[in-house]
Amino acid sequence: xxxxxxxxxxxxxxxxxxxxxxxxxxxxxxxxxxxxxxxxxxxxxxxxxxxxxxxxxxxxxxxxxxxxxxxxxxxxxxxxxxxxxxxxxxxxxxxxxxxxxxxxxxxxxx
Numbered sequence: 001x002x003x004x005x006x007x008x009x010x011x012x013x014x015x016x017x018x019x020x021x022x023x024x025x026x027x028x029x030x031x032x033x034x035x036x037x038x039x040x041x042x043x044x045x046x047x048x049x050x051x052x053x054x055x056x057x058x059x060x061x062x063x064x065x066x067x068x069x070x071x072x073x074x075x076x077x078x079x080x081x082x083x084x085x086x087x088x089x090x091x092x093x094x095x096x097x098x099x100x101x102x103x104x105x106x107x108x109x110x
Contacts, residue, residue, distance in 0.1 A: 027050070031051060032045050032047075035052045038052075040057075041054065058085060075099075
């Protein structure tokens, strides 16, 4: 399930009257449950957010960054994603894909 589909489904599940802290906790609990249902080891789930932080998830995210050209619009998300993985899985961050230099002249003018 994509993050957008997950957020939409969970947003419909909770009413607007749920306090924000309870809502975030419930989202993390639901993400954890989804990870467990997909067979992710409990030690590979971020306890605070319920994210899959397994090496398999890391490889999937890193490969997406390799397949997408880095433009000026993607530099911040790239840096943010790298920072999250560096905090959660410092043992894997050394294999994070380096910033690609745009070869398209239109992209490099950004």
